[in-house]
Amino acid sequence: MSAEEFAQRIEQIRHKLYKTALLYIGNETMAADLLDEAVYKALKGYKKLRQPEFFDTWVTRILINECHSERKRRKRQISLDELPETATEQFDALPLREAVRLLPQTLKEVVILRYFADYTLAETARALQIPQGTAATRQRKALALLRLELEEGAL
Amino acid sequence: MNRQQEYESLRQELSAPAPAEEHTLMRALARNRRRKRILRPAAGLASAFACFVLLVNFCTPVAYACAGIPFLRELAQAVTFSRSLEDAVRHEYAQPVNLVQTDGGVTAKVEYLIVDQKQVNIFFRLESEQYENLDITPTVRQADGSFAPACYGLNHYEVPNGTLQSMTVDFTEEDVPETLRLEFEVRSRESWVATEEAPAGATGEAPLLSDVQEALPGAVAKFDFLLQFDPAFTAMGEKLAVGQTVTLDGQKITLTELEIYPTHLRINVEDDAGNTAWLKRLDFYIVADGKKFDKIANGITATGSTESPMMTSYRADSIYFYQADRLSIVITGAEWLAKDMETVRVDLSAGTADRMPEGAELWKVDKKGEGYMVTVRAAMRKPNAFHQVFGSSYYDASGKRYEFNRWSSGTSVEGGSEQEGYFYETFPLLRYPYSEVWLSPSYSSAWVAPQPITVVVK
Numbered sequence: 001m002s003a004e005e006f007a008q009r010i011e012q013i014r015h016k017l018y019k020t021a022l023l024y025i026g027n028e029t030m031a032a033d034l035l036d037e038a039v040y041k042a043l044k045g046y047k048k049l050r051q052p053e054f055f056d057t058w059v060t061r062i063l064i065n066e067c068h069s070e071r072k073r074r075k076r077q078i079s080l081d082e083l084p085e086t087a088t089e090q091f092d093a094l095p096l097r098e099a100v101r102l103l104p105q106t107l108k109e110v111v112i113l114r115y116f117a118d119y120t121l122a123e124t125a126r127a128l129q130i131p132q133g134t135a136a137t138r139q140r141k142a143l144a145l146l147r148l149e150l151e152e153g154a155l
Numbered sequence: 156m157n158r159q160q161e162y163e164s165l166r167q168e169l170s171a172p173a174p175a176e177e178h179t180l181m182r183a184l185a186r187n188r189r190r191k192r193i194l195r196p197a198a199g200l201a202s203a204f205a206c207f208v209l210l211v212n213f214c215t216p217v218a219y220a221c222a223g224i225p226f227l228r229e230l231a232q233a234v235t236f237s238r239s240l241e242d243a244v245r246h247e248y249a250q251p252v253n254l255v256q257t258d259g260g261v262t263a264k265v266e267y268l269i270v271d272q273k274q275v276n277i278f279f280r281l282e283s284e285q286y287e288n289l290d291i292t293p294t295v296r297q298a299d300g301s302f303a304p305a306c307y308g309l310n311h312y313e314v315p316n317g318t319l320q321s322m323t324v325d326f327t328e329e330d331v332p333e334t335l336r337l338e339f340e341v342r343s344r345e346s347w348v349a350t351e352e353a354p355a356g357a358t359g360e361a362p363l364l365s366d367v368q369e370a371l372p373g374a375v376a377k378f379d380f381l382l383q384f385d386p387a388f389t390a391m392g393e394k395l396a397v398g399q400t401v402t403l404d405g406q407k408i409t410l411t412e413l414e415i416y417p418t419h420l421r422i423n424v425e426d427d428a429g430n431t432a433w434l435k436r437l438d439f440y441i442v443a444d445g446k447k448f449d450k451i452a453n454g455i456t457a458t459g460s461t462e463s464p465m466m467t468s469y470r471a472d473s474i475y476f477y478q479a480d481r482l483s484i485v486i487t488g489a490e491w492l493a494k495d496m497e498t499v500r501v502d503l504s505a506g507t508a509d510r511m512p513e514g515a516e517l518w519k520v521d522k523k524g525e526g527y528m529v530t531v532r533a534a535m536r537k538p539n540a541f542h543q544v545f546g547s548s549y550y551d552a553s554g555k556r557y558e559f560n561r562w563s564s565g566t567s568v569e570g571g572s573e574q575e576g577y578f579y580e581t582f583p584l585l586r587y588p589y590s591e592v593w594l595s596p597s598y599s600s601a602w603v604a605p606q607p608i609t610v611v612v613k
Contacts, residue, residue: 004301008179017167018176028556040183046194096161115162116169147158 001052016117023112024067028099038063057127107142181304233319239473246476259376260285272392274418275324288344298334331389336380340374361410370410392416404431405604417475423468428565434466443479448472488603498593513600524585543580546595
């Protein structure tokens with residue numbers, strides 16, 4: 001991949017990445033920082049990418065890893081920013097954006113990539129490095145908690 | 156609103172790119188460049204000048220350039236807006252190029268470059284028998300067409316055809332590359348005015364309230380030049396360590412280093428974690444062997460980083476062509492943004508503000524359609540000089556950021572009268588549904604040093 005191709009691809013998916021970080025972390029400034037960090041790491045490593053056709057999901061994985069790191073840093077400072085799967089009444093009472101942010105991590109990632117960043121199930125599974133079946137299961141659970149009925153063609 | 160509707164609404168809300176993500180790639184490139192850079196050892200002014208003199212004697216193209224007195228005379232007339240560029244021309248520090256293209260009845264000639272490690276000044280002219288007045292929209296890219304990490308802009312406006320004019324391309328972090336691509340879109344000024352007189356979708360409201368984008372008239376000509384820079388020019392530049400801390404208005408500021416280029420000089424500063432305000436402007440001048448060099452008044456005057464509101468680098472006329480044995484920085488004042496005043500709350504219903512920048516007052520708030528028009532009044536710092544009181548970002552109670560991209564400044568407002576020594580700044584909050592807003596002051600206070608503070612560099 002050339003430098004120009006890298007720049008073009010990043011510009012094409014930049015907003016998708018930003019949305020992902022924003023829904024994950026819930027803060028615009030922090031989402032911008034996470035995006036900056038992910039793009040910087042992608043810049044340092046894109047020449048070693050063996051399958052450039054998977055560039056988008058590769059950068060997304062870098063971003064998700066940055067979100068995980070940020071979440072771990074925050075855990076040390078404040079109480080866990082997450083509700084358990086059993087807290088259905090609490091999820092119901094929250095605005096959707098907040099409910100997404102407070103989903104358990106494994107469910108949150110799938111629903112953000114599928115229904116806000118518009119990845120297919122296969123792309124989501126690849127970005128998160130999980131089997132498609134696992135991604136499908138987590139998707140179902142997340143949508144149930146959020147009381148959303150969205151099909152593959154909902155996007 | 157049910158969950159499904161919430162979902163659709165949230166997707167819609169997230170559909171527009173946020174200002175914060177705009178320069179992500181540029182920041183990554185700059186950061187990567189800093190990681191890779193090997194700092195060149197600082198070369199003495201004398202040795203750099205000697206290198207240039209050798210080139211004049213042994214390198215035919217440069218020798219030819221310096222022998223061309225008429226070109227230097229014309230170039231000197233085109234650089235009167237910048238003392239640094241005047242000095243550069245006087246010392247024959249200019250690279251002539253001869254790039255000519257013709258398109259659509261317009262001939263564009265790129266004739267000279269004044270270039271150093273951090274900045275490119277491009278001198279060009281447009282000629283046409285078909286069009287009387289031409290406007291130009293430049294774009295600068297890397298040679299391969301990709302984004303160039305630089306700011307650029309024209310130095311002259313409404314220039315008569317055939318007159319030498321210029322633009323400046325400034326690389327804040329990166330170095331000037333070996334080549335750049337320069338694109339011009341040229342429009343006839345007459346067709347531009349005709350378009351403004353009959354904009355599509357005009358509402359009759361003040362232009363600030365209209366979110367109808369004016370359609371640009373079509374370009375009458377387009378040009379694409381590849382600029383190649385003589386490496387002897389782009390390699391030049393010097394760093395001088397300063398490493399001195401001063402206390403300005405109770406705030407500690409460290410002057411870390413000077414960067415000296417033929418086209419400009421930079422003073423780089425850092426602040427102290429204990430400071431209660433961000434430095435937004437530094438008033439100063441340089442003294443080199445008794446000669447005074449002022450801070451830059453036109454073009455880029457200072458730069459900052461995305462990490463804080465502080466401006467971390469300040470520009471002045473260059474001392475590059477003066478072999479100074481004694482060098483001092485004299486600080487006469489500063490402007491601050493208090494750290495607890497990065498935003499101020501305004502009650503749009505009551506027309507009141509919790510705090511305002513020094514010398515400014517909230518003049519009025521008008522409800523306009525689904526939003527508001529906010530007008531502030533501020534004291535001029537110099538006769539007929541306006542400055543920006545508020546930045547373009549504003550926030551609602553949840554912290555969501557909005558931007559306005561138009562505002563107006565003037566000595567009077569609709570329904571009001573002029574007050575000597577004051578100006579008005581008006582900006583819209585389009586489709587803003589709340590009764591409170593948090594605006595972003597550009598500054599909170601200014602300070603004048605009771606006595607100038609001198610920092611001796613050498």
